[in-house]
Amino acid sequence: MNGDWTWHGGALAAAQRHFGGDARDWIDLSTGINPDPWPGVASLAIDWQRLPEAGALTALETAAATSFGIDPAYVCAVPGSEIGLRLTGRLIGGAAHHVVPAYRTHGAMIAASTPVGADDMMQHGDTLILANPNNPDGRCLTPDMLAALLDRRDAGSWLLVDEAFADGDPAASVAPLVGDGARLIVFRSFGKFFGLAGVRLGFVIAPRDIVAGLRDLLGAWPVSAAAAAIGTAAYRDTGWIAATRAALPRRAAALDAMLARRGYTATGACPLFRLIETEGAGALFERLAHARILTRPFAERPDWLRLGLPADADALARLEAALG
Template structure:
């Protein structure tokens, strides 16, 4: 394992590790993934099992659709890739909120895998710039060489240590996120908007009315995320509390 000054930098260093080609990344996904491996080819999430070699980069749970690939399936994929001299790269930025998604507890030392974990997505301190990469020892060693000495600040070490040690807060937050997601899903379905994804930090809806809904909610002070490459999509962040869910419900009723 190596600590990072945010997973963004770790991803940007992948192109310097001499990873096996060809490069592929799952899309739609993080824009950084396409840039992290120069010359990488985008593939659909439904085609990952077809990859027979080279390097594959994906997020699990995925962004922006929240799609979750079972970790056992990813482990099988990683080992098939490894036998062909390939490497699997998994961005688990949202996995602290959905620990069942993580492949980390299933990995063996010989598995040709790198797993990236973000601190800010779950703890809400993105500006602290803290993340981690775990996996094959030789690849981690190369990453450490690229990072150099003292890549993580003293405040990030202190706050990160305190946050990860607060297991009561972590477990309580996971329960609250799951409960709030149920409220959000019920609200969306009540308005014939059908949520997709398994990430408890947001939901994706797909409807031809997405641009109209975006404008309608924005005029009422509720910001959602549209996508230029998928105009029928709208990502809705998890409301902060019950009052925010009610506010969203009322705004959708008025449309």
């Protein structure tokens, strides 16, 4: 299996080279990104000749904080949550465990981190890194479960929660628990829920000393003028956010029903993607790719295949036909 597809979703160019066709022939279900992006980008006026103003960054972080239900003092905008994870890992260091399976960066952000299964994560008191909802299996922990994990931390250790897929259900977030007296850091991604991964925008929600350390590492102009403008306007669009939070579970249920008709059981509580477990996952990936549908296989779990939401009824029907 080509590492271009098992390392990360979104390797559409590699799929085109290997299986043929051009971009318009393909349905990309490999990323778990909202296929209906926030629609306001085209109406924004962005001055590409000027550096971002300091006030634009403040407006962005305030809009995001309002959406997250937290104080803006604890929010630091970063050029993608990937960079936020890695820089935070550099800041805190020390002994750590990362819950697997999960996003690969969780294992790379702290050099001394070792993997631990979800069933054993309560057994360790050092810094713990996990995602909620988790990727790729969609496992969700309740805020009470996460609070118990936070209470379990040893002195000087942290609970690091990657909430890249949490925008669909704000009640599941522990971001409101972040404060100067809490050993908790939360990471949020803009691109997944808003369907605009190319903007490269994320947020670290942390005690103020961590935020200050991140700002020192990031330097001036941590995000582009475009990212600031798009993020600010999108987080202020509460009507679109509410409608999308209502629509995504319905669309995920339609995907579940279709997969069940074809003999597959979908797992996961995140409405942006589903995981299926089947002995022939590699062959199924190849068959779908020959039908110009890109999904996400896993080198370490050849029985897994992750599928994002199809963009519309036609895409769902085309996926069903390809599944046979």
